Amino acid sequence: MKRRKRKGIGRVIRWAVLLTLPVTAAYGGRGVKLAADVMCFSDEKPQPAAVIRESVSAELTESDLLSGETVLSHGYGVYAEVSKDEIRLRSPLDMTADNPGEKPYPENWSKGISVVRTTYGRYSGNAFFNLDGGSQVNNKSTLTNDLLLRESRSAPDFTISDTDEPQVLLYHTHTTESFEPFVRENMDAEFNYRTTDETKNMVMVGNAIQAELEAKGIGVIHVTEIHDYPSYNGSYGRSRESIMPILEEYPEIKVVLDIHRDAISGDDYAAQPYIEIDGKEAAQIMIISGCDDGTLGMPDYLKNFHFASALQRQFEEDYPGLARPILFDYRHYNQDLTTGSLLIEVGSHGNTLEQAQYSGQLIGRSLCRLLEEMKK
Numbered sequence: 001m002k003r004r005k006r007k008g009i010g011r012v013i014r015w016a017v018l019l020t021l022p023v024t025a026a027y028g029g030r031g032v033k034l035a036a037d038v039m040c041f042s043d044e045k046p047q048p049a050a051v052i053r054e055s056v057s058a059e060l061t062e063s064d065l066l067s068g069e070t071v072l073s074h075g076y077g078v079y080a081e082v083s084k085d086e087i088r089l090r091s092p093l094d095m096t097a098d099n100p101g102e103k104p105y106p107e108n109w110s111k112g113i114s115v116v117r118t119t120y121g122r123y124s125g126n127a128f129f130n131l132d133g134g135s136q137v138n139n140k141s142t143l144t145n146d147l148l149l150r151e152s153r154s155a156p157d158f159t160i161s162d163t164d165e166p167q168v169l170l171y172h173t174h175t176t177e178s179f180e181p182f183v184r185e186n187m188d189a190e191f192n193y194r195t196t197d198e199t200k201n202m203v204m205v206g207n208a209i210q211a212e213l214e215a216k217g218i219g220v221i222h223v224t225e226i227h228d229y230p231s232y233n234g235s236y237g238r239s240r241e242s243i244m245p246i247l248e249e250y251p252e253i254k255v256v257l258d259i260h261r262d263a264i265s266g267d268d269y270a271a272q273p274y275i276e277i278d279g280k281e282a283a284q285i286m287i288i289s290g291c292d293d294g295t296l297g298m299p300d301y302l303k304n305f306h307f308a309s310a311l312q313r314q315f316e317e318d319y320p321g322l323a324r325p326i327l328f329d330y331r332h333y334n335q336d337l338t339t340g341s342l343l344i345e346v347g348s349h350g351n352t353l354e355q356a357q358y359s360g361q362l363i364g365r366s367l368c369r370l371l372e373e374m375k376k
Helices: 061-067 146-151 201-214 236-251 301-318 354-373
Strands: 049-057 079-080 088-090 115-121 128-130 136-139 168-171 220-222 256-260 269-277 280-283 285-290 326-329 341-348
Touching: 049 285, 079 136, 088 354, 115 285, 128 146, 136 146, 146 301, 168 201, 201 220, 201 354, 220 301, 236 256, 256 354, 269 354, 280 341, 280 354, 285 301, 301 326, 301 341, 301 354, 341 354
Parallel strands: 115 269, 136 326, 168 220, 168 256, 256 341, 285 326
Antiparallel strands: 049 115, 079 088, 128 136, 269 280, 285 341
C-alpha cells in the first residue's frame, strides 16, 4: 500500500486504485427507493412545528483509472484558498469546468414552477423523537423510539487513528444532481436539475467537504465518477463497483459518505430549505441511516445508526437547525460496506449552488470535530 500525506489543499494528489472487484449490489427483496422520495410520509403526515415559508423575492484497475472510467479527486487546487483562519471557496458561479460533459449547466433560463423558501424546524408526531442535544430522528421502522434512543447513545463502533492513510471516502451515487443558480422566484421549466459539469453538481459539494477535511490533515478520497448518466437506473450498483476496490486497498477508511441532494416539491412549487449560519445561507441537510428488516443484507445497520446519531448531535451543537431529522428507514444505499456508511442529502433542487457549497463546508467542519474526538 502506498502511503501519502494529505496536508494542504493546493497539492495535486492522485490516489491509485490497483484492484477492481466486480461486485453486485445485494439489495434484497425490497429493491432500492430513490432518495427523492424521502419527504413522502406514508401513514401519518406530521407537520413541522416551526416552518418559515416565504415567496422568493426577485432579489478499480489501473487501466480503469487511466481510461477515466473511475475518477478520483486530484485535490482542491484553484477552487480554494487557505488562510490561517478559514478556507475561502470560489463561488460555483465563478468556476468553469475544463470539460462540462454531455449535459452542461444551462446558460439561459425559462420560467417554471415557484420556489418556496422554507426553514424546517422541529417536527411533531409519533414517528419523531428527540436525540440528546436537541436534534431529531424520523423513525420509519418498526423499532420503537425508546429502543432507538438508547441505541443513539452508543458510541460509534470504530475509532480514528493518527495516520497518513485516508480514513474518509466521499462519493456520489447521483453525481449529476444539481441546484438553482441563485435565489429567484421561479425554477427553470426545461432544466431537470442534473448536469455533468462537476463545478455545478454534487462533486462541487463533495469538494467543499474534502477541502475542510484536508485542511485538518484528515486523509480523504473523493470519487468524482458519474454514476447516474447517461443511465439513472443501476446507479447504486455502479457506485458500489467504484468504491469497493478503494475500501479493499485502504482498510483504514472508516467513514463512507454518499453525498446527494433531495427533491422536495409539489405540482406547482419546489422547496428551498435553508438556514442562515454566521451571516450566510446554507441548504438544510439530512442524514439517511438505513435499517434492515432481514431482507437487505445489513446486519450491522445499528452500528451505522450509532455514527449517524453522533454526527447529527455534532451538527446540532455546531450549527443548530442545519440538519433536518435523521431518516431511519428500510433502505440499503450500500450502507453494508462499513459501520460508518451514511447518505447525506444536501438541500434540494430548489436550493442554490452557493447554499449547497456552504453546507458542504459546514458538514466538513463538523465531521472534522467529531473525528478528532474519536481518535484513539
